[in-house]
Amino acid sequence: MKNLFSILLFMLPVIGLQAQKFDNLVLTPPMGWNSWNKFKCDVSEKLIMEIADAMVSSGMAAAGYDYVVIDDCWQVDRDETGEIVVDQERFPHGMKYLVDYVHSKGLKFGIYSCAGTKTCQGRPGGRGYEFQDARTYAGWEVDYLKYDWCNHSTQNAQASYSLMRDALYKAGRPMVFSLCEWGANKPWEWAKDVGHLWRTTGDIVDRWDAMMTIFDAQKDLANYAGPGHWNDPDMLEVGNGGMTDEEYRTHFSLWCMLAAPLMAGNDLRTMSDETLAILTNREMIAINQDTLGKQAFCFRDNGDYEIWVKKLVGDERAVCLLNRSDEKKSVEVDFRVLLAANDDYWKISKGDLKNYTIRDVWEHQDVKQGKDVSLVEMPPHSVKVYRFINNQK
Numbered sequence: 456m457k458n459l460f461s462i463l464l465f466m467l468p469v470i471g472l473q474a475q476k477f478d479n480l481v482l483t484p485p486m487g488w489n490s491w492n493k494f495k496c497d498v499s500e501k502l503i504m505e506i507a508d509a510m511v512s513s514g515m516a517a518a519g520y521d522y523v524v525i526d527d528c529w530q531v532d533r534d535e536t537g538e539i540v541v542d543q544e545r546f547p548h549g550m551k552y553l554v555d556y557v558h559s560k561g562l563k564f565g566i567y568s569c570a571g572t573k574t575c576q577g578r579p580g581g582r583g584y585e586f587q588d589a590r591t592y593a594g595w596e597v598d599y600l601k602y603d604w605c606n607h608s609t610q611n612a613q614a615s616y617s618l619m620r621d622a623l624y625k626a627g628r629p630m631v632f633s634l635c636e637w638g639a640n641k642p643w644e645w646a647k648d649v650g651h652l653w654r655t656t657g658d659i660v661d662r663w664d665a666m667m668t669i670f671d672a673q674k675d676l677a678n679y680a681g682p683g684h685w686n687d688p689d690m691l692e693v694g695n696g697g698m699t700d701e702e703y704r705t706h707f708s709l710w711c712m713l714a715a716p717l718m719a720g721n722d723l724r725t726m727s728d729e730t731l732a733i734l735t736n737r738e739m740i741a742i743n744q745d746t747l748g749k750q751a752f753c754f755r756d757n758g759d760y761e762i763w764v765k766k767l768v769g770d771e772r773a774v775c776l777l778n779r780s781d782e783k784k785s786v787e788v789d790f791r792v793l794l795a796a797n798d799d800y801w802k803i804s805k806g807d808l809k810n811y812t813i814r815d816v817w818e819h820q821d822v823k824q825g826k827d828v829s830l831v832e833m834p835p836h837s838v839k840v841y842r843f844i845n846n847q848k
């Protein structure tokens with residue numbers, strides 16, 4: 456008995472050491488850029504360096520975007536020792552050179568692989584090479600790993616992702632671990648101790664209806680998100696051309712309200728002023744990056760018209776009015792009700808507005824108070840976002 460006890464005591468640190476993700480990373484949702492939405496397999500050293508340059512020169516980095524993530528297609532093979540082989544034509548100086556370049560810009564570097572035998576584009580996957588790959592990524596000084604779920608055959612998702620988590624931890628370099636399992640096995644129920652974010656759905660498409668379908672799928676997931684563990688409704692399409700600027704403003708606002716990772720997916724080198732203005736709206740970003748780490752809940756669902764509320768530190772809140780319809784709408788807004796908004800749908804009370812300034816986050820101006828109820832005009836597919844600023848803080 457005594458022997459068994461000592462063995463268990465001896466093993467505890469070992470078990471503890473392995474069954475752990477890196478804590479204290481992404482305590483607010485990660486922000487950055489990922490190559491997939493715009494460039495698919497057309498990735499190269501040149502592209503990534505130019506994107507890193509543009510991230511800084513455009514002001515995106517100053518607004519908080521710091522991870523530069525290469526998605527699928529950087530890898531072509533494994534050598535005789537099992538080492539992953541980087542596409543030499545597209546990355547002539549190898550991956551470490553590129554990571555160093557991104558770091559030299561004050562940014563962080565992310566890479567992509569897959570829990571299955573092959574990635575979604577048929578490149579070598581991580582299955583069976585978890586510890587070796589984690590060591591390689593750590594050697595390159597990678598900061599973020601997105602791990603996909605193609606070609607997984609009969610693998611168990613929780614076991615597969617936990618194995619890679621352990622491999623990363625063993626490799627010793629703190630890396631954000633982004634699970635890309637498309638919500639297939641409800642990762643929100645088990646991945647809090649495995650990764651830092653998990654995809655909740657299939658891939659986003661640069662269209663209003665597709666974006667809204669993904670948004671709708673987040674409705675019941677609010678309680679699973681928090682500092683260091685986020686629901687991921689997929690990367691941003693802002694600026695990729697399939698939606699209007701109004702719709703992109705809505706897309707970005709909804710992702711901010713959801714405390715979603717903000718991974719831009721457009722060409723930062725050539726984006727329009729309007730795209731940049733959307734992606735760098737600091738008041739909107741501050742709502743996303745609020746340290747309380749709450750995901751918004753749906754306070755009212757009136758079909759075409761919804762109200763979403765995100766609680767913020769200091770007894771503040773962000774409220775997003777959403778006109779989903781193809782028609783413009785006039786909505787009557789009672790700011791006292793919005794201030795008191797509670798996730799109990801039926802509990803309607805009225806807050807006291809006198810201690811709050813109401814800020815219109817897209818107009819960048821305070822709402823003139825005086826009357827409690829205002830009529831607000833909303834174009835089709837648009838949002839109004841208000842922040843209730845606590846003057847007594």
Ligand code: GLA
Pocket residue numbers: 491526527574575576603635657658
């Ligand atoms: C899957 C993922 C995408 C992207 C591609 C790459 O579809 O969900 O985000 O990484 O694979 O092949």
